[in-house]
Amino acid sequence: MNAPLDAADGDLAQQLDRSHVFHSWSAQGTFAGLAIAGGSGTTVWDFDGRRYLDFASQLVNVNIGHQHPAVVAAIREQAEILTTIAPATVNLTRGEAAKRIVSRAPDGFNKVFFTNGGADANENAIRMARLHTGRDKVLSTYRSYHGNTGAAIVATGDWRRVPNEFARGHVHFFGPYLYRSEFWAETPEQESERALTHLRRVIESEGPASIAAIVLETVPGTAGILVPPPGYLAGVRALADQHGILVILDEVMAGFGRTGRWFAFDGYDIVPDLITFAKGVNSGYIPVGGVVIPDAIANDFDERVFPGGLTYSGHPLAMASIVAALDAMESEGIVTHAAEIGADVIEPALASLASAHPLVGDVRGEGVFWAIELVADRGTREPVSAATMGRIKAGLLERGVIPFIQDNRIHVVPPCVVTADEVGQAMAAYDEVLTTVERAGQ
Known part of the structure; x- marks a missing residue:
């Protein structure tokens, strides 16, 4: 059973974090992380009750999903x-x-x-x-x-x-x-x-x-x-x-x-x-x-x-x-499911995304282990800027998707238990964000 959510707990978590926690691979003065209150399967939520699809599997490790x-x-x-x-x-x-x-x-x-x-x-x-x-x-x-x-x-x-x-x-x-x-x-x-x-x-x-x-x-x-x-x-x-x-x-x-x-x-x-x-x-x-x-x-x-x-x-x-x-x-056949949803759902969805967006230079992967490589120019393969990736990350979070952002790439790495409907939700968010960034000229 999930504990009742209290926005004040989220505020306290952020206050304690800023005061006392030293984060890895981060400039401490500008660090800003989500305060996560709970999770289940492919979803986590904050103290305000806002839900997010975890398409980072945190650090690509929550293969069986949250709170199995x-x-x-x-x-x-x-x-x-x-x-x-x-x-x-x-x-x-x-x-x-x-x-x-x-x-x-x-x-x-x-x-x-x-x-x-x-x-x-x-x-x-x-x-x-x-x-x-x-x-x-x-x-x-x-x-x-x-x-x-x-x-x-x-x-x-x-x-x-x-x-x-x-x-x-x-x-x-x-x-x-x-x-x-x-x-x-x-x-x-x-x-x-x-x-x-x-x-x-x-x-x-x-x-x-x-x-x-x-x-x-x-x-x-x-x-x-x-x-x-x-x-x-x-x-x-x-x-x-x-x-x-x-x-x-x-x-x-x-x-x-x-x-x-x-x-x-x-x-x-x-x-x-x-x-x-x-x-x-x-x-x-x-x-x-x-x-x-x-x-x-x-x-x-x-x-x-x-x-x-x-x-x-x-x-x-x-x-x-x-x-x-x-x-x-x-x-539960989770490994087989990861192979099937990768081949039958994620791969074709990413191919469609690539065909629709000039920002997408390459997609590659297998199972629930994929990358979307973003480029400013498909001919030169120049990577998009860090500022562009920052806007993409913010846009995905606004749409309720936790992304794994690395350099000029979105890594599509949900838990192995992800469903076709959840993949569809994430792909719609990727599509909307890429469209917004492209229209703004990056």
């Missing part, structure tokens, strides 16, 4: 049994969560190291790769985001890396992005071939025997939902195998239903050496992440101490939320 009753009940039940226990103990719920995760991984992946989120999942996967190979360097793409801890932020390719470059041994390269190709490619096949040639030359130039791992988001998310072209991931796997390099696939954003598959890499011809996850595994109800580890790497630490750990690794409340979320996603 089975997950809420599981957290409540676990809290009554055992709220917390140290990671050095054995815990039944932790084992059940790990079992469900590895059951969806490739053969030979039988262990899970639990973390507090995606960043420290990537951090520990990099640590494992270095210990397993005895090598130091880590390769990752410029268009990527892997988290905001020591190695994870330096593995990240975007601007957030630059003020935080304190970790050693990181090298970046360009991954495929046909719409803004670094390789003068005109087809997906050309982009794949030329991006692989570029990666091969980086490996050769850095010294293959010095490289521990290549870290990739299976489908780069914050960087633009860059669906890999045919043959690219298989080509990365072949290059890595040739030189004894591990492949770490970051499934933090793309995993557990987001692409319409349990793991995004299931749609491509690749099996990684390490898999990182977070976000969708329990829809962010309790902070959690982890590394799925194959026997070949886990066995390294049968007699050798793994030099890593976290106070809250495998926290019982988080584990209970994973068990309930994955069971509900399975029994």
